[in-house]
Amino acid sequence: MSIRDEMPIREIQSSTTSQVSMASLILExxxxxxxxxxxxxDEGEVAGLTPIQRKVxxxxxxxxxxxxxxxxxxxGDIGELERRAGV
Known part of the structure; x- marks a missing residue:
């Protein structure tokens, strides 16, 4: 899975909080x-990394x-709060 699939950037961008909106730009x-x-x-990995560097x-x-x-x-994203609470 790519990092883009894991990042909730779209949800952050829809926030009305200016600090969160700025964070979405940085995250993008x-x-x-x-x-x-x-x-x-190769295979979606950074070239030339040792096994320990790959883990980091x-x-x-x-x-x-x-x-x-x-x-x-x-x-205050309700979806994220529910996800964290396991609801």
Whole structure:
């Protein structure tokens, strides 16, 4: 699954909070940079990384997605709140 599929950018962009809207612009740029980095490697991976570096890269991507979801949650997105609550 690509990072774009995991990122809730569309939901963040629809927020009326200016801070959250600014975050969506930053997240979109991050997604584009991650996608570009993975284009140059084999099988969607960044070229030339050691196994440990790949683990750190995957952790970075997961943390970026988590940040986006946290931004939705703190902006009061009911869908994200329900997802977190397991409802």
């Amino acid at each position: 740029e991050l997604v584009q940079a991650i996608e570009f980095s993975e284009l140059v490697g 890269w995957e952790r970075y991507k997961a943390q970026t997605v988590q940040f986006a979801r946290d931004m939705m949650m703190v902006s």
